[in-house]
Amino acid sequence: MNRSFAPKVVTANRLQEGDVVYLTADDRWSLVHHEAELIEDEAHAQMRLLHAAAQKLVVVGAYLADAKPGPNGPEPTHFREEFRTRGPSNYHHGKQADLTT
Template sequence: MSLHVATANRLDDGLVVFLTADGGWSENINDSRIADGKEAADALLKEASAPELDIVIVGPYLIEVEPQDGGLVPTKYREVLRTKGPSVREDLGYQAV
């Protein structure tokens, strides 16, 4: 089983965002629309890469996730860091909230 979500950076503040079921963007990975399988993942990336979104987000791509403890967790360490925010100062990013 290969589960994917679409992620990008929001243009107005640079934060990591995830494509949601209603076509919006959320800072919370658990709000993500999940694609199961290659065809669904391709369709999700196509939607996330729509030209009209160029004024909202930049650099959309897919990441692999797995369900864990009632939520979604990226399978790659790089993406785990992106969901938590800057690692150099704990008073910045999502961990500061």
């Protein structure tokens, strides 16, 4: 394993709804960051990104985002990715609402 490689998750937006989603180890797209596959190897990351990008009818704009392990699963490291796990801060809209209903 490459020690200098920062762990990643594959993330994208759903084509139809635009929702932020994460690629899981069992090839689902989850709304929940904790359920993402935490990828710790650069070559594997590129493979998973290609796999995601090929799903043209499911997601848009797949990319690799930095993440770190946490008690409940992967967590984002940058504030932009943290906001993407929730939704806007001015209203209880987006995933923060969808996931509690």
